[in-house]
Amino acid sequence: MRPCLTRLLAVAFAASTTFSFAIAADADPAAKSKMIASVSERFANSTSGETPDFQKHVMPLLGKLGCNGRACHGSFQGRGGFRLSLFGYDFKGDHTELTDRIDLTDTSATSYLLEKPLMEVPHEGGKRITPGSWQHHLLTEWVRKEAPSIGEAPARLAELKIAPSEVVFASDDDKVQLQATAIWSDGTSEDVTSLCRFQTNDDQIADITSDGEITPGASGDTHIVVFYDNAVVPVSVIRPVSDQFGDKYPQIAAKGQVDKLIVNKLRKLGIVPSELCTDEEFLRRTSLDVTGVLPTPAEIASFTKDVRSDKRARKIDELLERPGYVGWWTTRLCDYTGNSDDQLNNVTPVRAAASQQWYEWIYQRVEQNMPYDDIVEGIVMAKSREPDESYEEYCENISKLYHKGSDASFGDRSMMPHYWSRANFRSKEDRVIGFAYTFLGVRIQCAQCHKHPFDQWTQADFNGFQGFFSGVEGRSQNAAPENRKEYQNLLASLDTDKALKGNQLRNELGKMVRAGKVIPFGEVYANPPAKMVTQVRKGKKRKVRKGNSRTSMTGTLLGHEPMDLTEYNDVREPLMAWLRSPENRLFARAFVNRVWANYFHAGIVNPPDDMNLANPPRNAELLDYLSHEFIAQGFDMKWLHREILNSDTYQRSWVPNATNRLDERNFSRAVPRRIPAEIAWDMVTQAVSNDDAYSSFVTSLEDRAVSIPGSGARRRGNHPGQYALTIFGRSLRESNCDCDRSEEPSLLQTIFLRNDGQVLNMLNSSDGWLSEVAKEHDLAFKASSSNSRSGAQAARMKQLEATYRKQVRLKQEQLRKLRKAKGGTRAIGKLENQLASLKQRYRKAVGKDLPDGASGKAVDPNRSLNSEAVTQLIHDAYLRTLSRKPTDSELTTAMSFMTEAESPMEGLQSVMWALLNTKEFIVNH
Numbered sequence: 001m002r003p004c005l006t007r008l009l010a011v012a013f014a015a016s017t018t019f020s021f022a023i024a025a026d027a028d029p030a031a032k033s034k035m036i037a038s039v040s041e042r043f044a045n046s047t048s049g050e051t052p053d054f055q056k057h058v059m060p061l062l063g064k065l066g067c068n069g070r071a072c073h074g075s076f077q078g079r080g081g082f083r084l085s086l087f088g089y090d091f092k093g094d095h096t097e098l099t100d101r102i103d104l105t106d107t108s109a110t111s112y113l114l115e116k117p118l119m120e121v122p123h124e125g126g127k128r129i130t131p132g133s134w135q136h137h138l139l140t141e142w143v144r145k146e147a148p149s150i151g152e153a154p155a156r157l158a159e160l161k162i163a164p165s166e167v168v169f170a171s172d173d174d175k176v177q178l179q180a181t182a183i184w185s186d187g188t189s190e191d192v193t194s195l196c197r198f199q200t201n202d203d204q205i206a207d208i209t210s211d212g213e214i215t216p217g218a219s220g221d222t223h224i225v226v227f228y229d230n231a232v233v234p235v236s237v238i239r240p241v242s243d244q245f246g247d248k249y250p251q252i253a254a255k256g257q258v259d260k261l262i263v264n265k266l267r268k269l270g271i272v273p274s275e276l277c278t279d280e281e282f283l284r285r286t287s288l289d290v291t292g293v294l295p296t297p298a299e300i301a302s303f304t305k306d307v308r309s310d311k312r313a314r315k316i317d318e319l320l321e322r323p324g325y326v327g328w329w330t331t332r333l334c335d336y337t338g339n340s341d342d343q344l345n346n347v348t349p350v351r352a353a354a355s356q357q358w359y360e361w362i363y364q365r366v367e368q369n370m371p372y373d374d375i376v377e378g379i380v381m382a383k384s385r386e387p388d389e390s391y392e393e394y395c396e397n398i399s400k401l402y403h404k405g406s407d408a409s410f411g412d413r414s415m416m417p418h419y420w421s422r423a424n425f426r427s428k429e430d431r432v433i434g435f436a437y438t439f440l441g442v443r444i445q446c447a448q449c450h451k452h453p454f455d456q457w458t459q460a461d462f463n464g465f466q467g468f469f470s471g472v473e474g475r476s477q478n479a480a481p482e483n484r485k486e487y488q489n490l491l492a493s494l495d496t497d498k499a500l501k502g503n504q505l506r507n508e509l510g511k512m513v514r515a516g517k518v519i520p521f522g523e524v525y526a527n528p529p530a531k532m533v534t535q536v537r538k539g540k541k542r543k544v545r546k547g548n549s550r551t552s553m554t555g556t557l558l559g560h561e562p563m564d565l566t567e568y569n570d571v572r573e574p575l576m577a578w579l580r581s582p583e584n585r586l587f588a589r590a591f592v593n594r595v596w597a598n599y600f601h602a603g604i605v606n607p608p609d610d611m612n613l614a615n616p617p618r619n620a621e622l623l624d625y626l627s628h629e630f631i632a633q634g635f636d637m638k639w640l641h642r643e644i645l646n647s648d649t650y651q652r653s654w655v656p657n658a659t660n661r662l663d664e665r666n667f668s669r670a671v672p673r674r675i676p677a678e679i680a681w682d683m684v685t686q687a688v689s690n691d692d693a694y695s696s697f698v699t700s701l702e703d704r705a706v707s708i709p710g711s712g713a714r715r716r717g718n719h720p721g722q723y724a725l726t727i728f729g730r731s732l733r734e735s736n737c738d739c740d741r742s743e744e745p746s747l748l749q750t751i752f753l754r755n756d757g758q759v760l761n762m763l764n765s766s767d768g769w770l771s772e773v774a775k776e777h778d779l780a781f782k783a784s785s786s787n788s789r790s791g792a793q794a795a796r797m798k799q800l801e802a803t804y805r806k807q808v809r810l811k812q813e814q815l816r817k818l819r820k821a822k823g824g825t826r827a828i829g830k831l832e833n834q835l836a837s838l839k840q841r842y843r844k845a846v847g848k849d850l851p852d853g854a855s856g857k858a859v860d861p862n863r864s865l866n867s868e869a870v871t872q873l874i875h876d877a878y879l880r881t882l883s884r885k886p887t888d889s890e891l892t893t894a895m896s897f898m899t900e901a902e903s904p905m906e907g908l909q910s911v912m913w914a915l916l917n918t919k920e921f922i923v924n925h
Helices: 004-014 054-064 091-099 134-144 257-269 279-291 297-305 311-319 323-337 353-367 372-380 391-400 428-440 459-469 481-493 502-514 572-580 587-599 620-632 637-645 677-687 691-699 722-727 747-755 757-763 769-777 791-820 825-846 867-881 888-900 904-916
Strands: 157-163 166-168 179-184 189-191 197-200 206-208 213-216 220-228 231-239 472-474 524-526 531-537 540-546
Touching: 054 091, 054 134, 157 220, 157 231, 179 220, 197 206, 206 220, 213 231, 220 257, 257 620, 279 297, 279 311, 279 323, 279 637, 297 867, 311 637, 323 353, 323 428, 323 587, 323 677, 323 691, 353 372, 372 572, 372 587, 391 481, 428 459, 428 587, 459 572, 587 620, 587 637, 620 637, 677 691, 677 722, 677 757, 677 867, 677 904, 691 769, 722 747, 747 757, 757 904, 769 867, 769 904, 791 825, 867 888, 867 904, 888 904
Parallel strands: 166 231
Antiparallel strands: 157 179, 179 189, 197 220, 206 213, 220 231, 472 524, 531 540
């Protein structure tokens, strides 16, 4: 249940949150109608008489000249003893630095400040301005007027308008001049084109001069980014790739709003989308994307035979109800929120229990389809104790989680406090950076030291945002102040060694709680605000705050004015309300963008966690629509999945046409993509499993890689797929950056699938599909022991199997000789009984039948299969790996190979190995 206060705060923030440069509510419309000409015109000669504005003119000009860039005076060391703030947003500090180099009593306005860029004295940065230029006149006039600063109440930039807002080129000869208009909070408007900095995001498609003139390049689309003051404004630039654009564009059906917005962009580009994918491609693609497993052959057959027009929508609904969906999206949310064994090592008294609890907590909520904002609230507002839970009750309830036979689940608790207890989430700075990655999709760390180079955030924004992370505490052996005496009393009652501290004490408590005892636990809690008290010193009274451990009394939400945090018992209350506010342009967009990236080769903003103004969406209208509707649907995650999955955009074929062959930006076709590590491991395991195990992947998460709770660089765990998960790029969760996961192909991945002994053992496993086929057709097959156990267990099983194999071979040889000599029925029966006994003992020891060739059943090594059986096995192999039947050509090749092999099983083994190593298997398409 959402707290009333949080809901009320969210409504309040909805009326005030702003994230774009369109804050012109206090501007005078009458004043706005008159625009001031550009400084390049006003200072074209030296007799303008105007005093340049330090914020509006001088600092932007120095920025355009590169004076405050990283390679010049904007570096941390500065240059030549002269240092400016990087990108020039510390106006007071920069003014002091500049005026130290100006003789304000010299009416001729000559100064060191001008001599350097004019190269009248040696300057490492070279000549930056030309004598007699408007730049020279502007700086000279500013110095002559005694270098005024910004004043006590400077105007704020309300909006930076760029015209045109979108550029569509039709030929190589086209050129477009941008015009930038600054609208200030005092109502004035000014042409600032000559003071703007310009950047192209792809100079192969469009280039731009320092004066703002765009020239076209290759066909495609990109953005020109305009920088002025604190504004960063992107301009879409399009060069159609064919003559089928605009009015010449063919009629393309749009199933819903997603398709409509995609096609609108493609129409401008002259890109015709690919046709819809086949049923087999759709089923495989969606099954892997949604549930992380391959569809079963029976499922493929049923789906392709279904003639209902809504069968794809029905299948999507069905997949969203499977445990694989819950497991995969629990894993993704664990990635985003940082469920790392490495960072949770000291959070609980039992190793790895914290990551398991974190996973269980999220799993239960994804399974219930709890609204995304409610899940986030349970993390952001987390405290260890339930609202009405005493410390004693808290310790009893948490202890039950570790007691044998207890049915208690951490998922039943209303909040997930481990997020605040991570080792890499202790300082305010780390919390700001991690929080921005996780819930806003923003890489804000640049603003920790200086103005963000590609976004609106300044160091002041970063510092102000820290206020919301200063009042939350949480350690494994640290109860809230009011409960510390109870903590110590409970600890004393356990009669532990008083000398034990730190990890030694934690380990001892871990043994005790596993033995059924109740132990004390640390807790995550929020510090209340300090109270105002009257203090008397030397006969004088004064009001002071007392009893507060918060380091910040104020906080600034991104895009807002500072607020008084002493009004809140928990500093996170306004933070959470701001997140779920309908006007917050980052929270919903960050999640929507990540979900989109899961289903395509990239996000609408890419990388998905780098949502800065200079990295605009590939389709802004699409991201706006999905974000707005996601909020309107009550943050319903399944609604979002359905909206994307049911679109023609998602269901398009990977086969390109002449217009979209090179398109990887605008979602005109499916781009084949490497499968995430957990899914890659699960599908390899599934593909080589016997039929029952293959089907169980669809209905169960048991032993699935997507059910591994934690991750980390040091804590690898004992899952048999750990090595594979590492080389396929499983998220290490070292930070909250999406870059902790890699989905790039590598040579090591190829070598693993082709040559690694683990893959070969899985393929030849005694409980795998090949072994099952050999049993069914009475074919000789040399199976290996199952690799699903740990290394030590596998070694013991291998030794045990070798012993039984040796005994069986002896009995089989005796039986063969006896039969050849036409021995007595009684003797033959005795040997057969002995073989059966060996089989039973083996099954009892290892829990499965002896591998083929050692089962006690005589197998003819020269036995072959008829063409019908071979064809069926090849079909089965293709269905269980590529989710389709082979083409006629592929069938002919595979049959020829199996026929020429020394045995049918050797041929089938090679066919399966080849299929596992095709690009079609290891990519989703």
